[in-house]
Amino acid sequence: MNGQGRSGGRPTLEEVAVRAGVGRGTVSRVINGSSKVSEHTRAAVEAAVAELGYVPNRAARALAANRTDAIALVIPEPEARFFAEPYFSDVVRGVGATLAETDVQLVLTLAGSDRERRRLAQYLSGHRVDGVLLVSVHAGDPLPELLAELGIPAVISGRRSADEALPCVDSDNLAGAAEAVHHLLGRGRRAIATITGPLDVYGAQCRLDGYRQALAAAGQPVAEELIAVADFTEEGGRRAMRELLERRPGIDAVFAASDVMAAGARRELRAAGRRIPDDVALVGFDDSVVARHMDPPLTSVRQPIEEMGRTMARVLLERIAGESPEHSIVLPTELVVRESS
């Protein structure tokens, strides 16, 4: 269409300045949308930018301004796997959506093995990103402390406890679980069991609390024998279901704290000759693919994962900009009712 700068390489700020008949500083001001530039000059610069097809050199900018315009999304690999399958892509989509409006790069960092985590720590020490998004942090994880120490802005999703030092964005695990149980009560179920995740995971704890609260709110006693602890895996869900059936054969509903565990429970129920939902109603959590394709399709609590991604990115950008927004954000869940209940 037009010459992209005669002398070979990409055009530089300097060249734009010459072309527009102004100084470097002025072009820089225009590029950065900054303050005081006369309307006339601004127009001239913008024209020159357009003609030359000027794109700022990110490295030079980073070097001079001592920032990178990049944030890292840390994925603790092993977890990401069972944490509901589309979770990962949904988070990325959400984060991406927010970043699309800025000029910030998303750098993906996998930290599965211990070796990789060490690399990551090293990496972050190099201050190669302006901020960090942490997904599904685990109990003994040193990363949050490291980040705090290095003074790198960070936002967590899947907090480790009620009082997390870093800002958090989470879904309302408690309310979601409560809604699920409330729904089962509404269907006339009375012997409602629950299969929980590992209770040292805060989210799992919240879901159990939600279960308790919903029963309490309905004036129902909470029988401890109706609570089975599992580990978010299918096999764990199955085992838990077996225990529950042994302890209380009369169960007529199960709230599983994840779809995958619900899938395990379903297999066990089948094996025991229980029909779903006729004999036992089943509700899961996550609303993952598994839920949609289960037989019968599984009623499940949907988390607004993409929105969580968007929100996390937004909060992080605000933090980086030096604003101190809300410390903890809880997003509402939604019960998706299907044939299993």
Added chain:
Amino acid sequence: MNGQGRSGGRPTLEEVAVRAGVGRGTVSRVINGSSKVSEHTRAAVEAAVAELGYVPNRAARALAANRTDAIALVIPEPEARFFAEPYFSDVVRGVGATLAETDVQLVLTLAGSDRERRRLAQYLSGHRVDGVLLVSVHAGDPLPELLAELGIPAVISGRRSADEALPCVDSDNLAGAAEAVHHLLGRGRRAIATITGPLDVYGAQCRLDGYRQALAAAGQPVAEELIAVADFTEEGGRRAMRELLERRPGIDAVFAASDVMAAGARRELRAAGRRIPDDVALVGFDDSVVARHMDPPLTSVRQPIEEMGRTMARVLLERIAGESPEHSIVLPTELVVRESS
């Protein structure tokens, strides 16, 4: 543990040089593992690096060396969705695994909407990455040409035709499909239908060819009425199945070119009162979560997605380094047999 550089900020090359009692150039050579440095000097520099906790400033390096040490993974969002759910995370894991051994960053770029694709083109024009990984490129996509024009190294997965200009890494769609059909033949099935993806997608075409070849190899005629074209969606699979049953009620096996379409087909078969696998055997493609959790669990063709990611990254790095490795790599698939066949 030790002082991280007394004067506040991160230590610089210069400071390491002073500390080691050598010149900047020498330190640079050591850092970059480059050529001629005496054993003695190298040791001194390495000691200084360790003591100071020196980490090279990426921006400065990028600016001076005119490279970025970053590659982009372009995700055409809308596609990524139905292209088997874990696809995305598996590719990322593979790519990450390869990059973990280098010092190259993975920058994630979503390009769902047309607007985003334009942004992306703009972005790439800025030469902000050393290379690009393209996943699931579509027929009319201008990206590959743009990249070629800009002279940016790139690698594609999911090529658009047999002779793609850019280097490709794909799974062996044809052989995978053939194996699936062969398997059905081995189970004694004779009226084997297939549900294909959109035939302007090269991979879908290959799978259909595999179906044809397997039948031909077994001396079976290929009846066109046993071929139904769909679109990789569940609903499409369902419709295709309905057509097939109308055209040829005696079908005793179906090879669907994706698990999601197989799920659609299963629903239709159920509705028609056909039992799986007793009346009709069903085989899918992708070996996604859907397959594992279907009822009955679905036999499916597994693609080595993570390995594809690893390979793509490897090939791209080689390209960037100026080597010209294999142009097109085809990775073997694997049939995972479950109860549906």
Added chain:
DNA sequence: ACACAGTGTGGGAGCGCTCCCATTGGCGTC
């Protein structure tokens, strides 16, 4: 008439690295 803000604006001084040329010193050679 003068001083004094207040806008816009130009351009020097780096940011921390790589590239590459110049320099050093040790050693083999005729």
Added chain:
DNA sequence: GACGCCAATGGGAGCGCTCCCACACTGTGT
């Protein structure tokens, strides 16, 4: 013993940007 050669090293010159100080100019008040 002078010469050449090469491995090893030092350090200047940028890379393209942002930051910020200094310098016009224009007005306004006295």
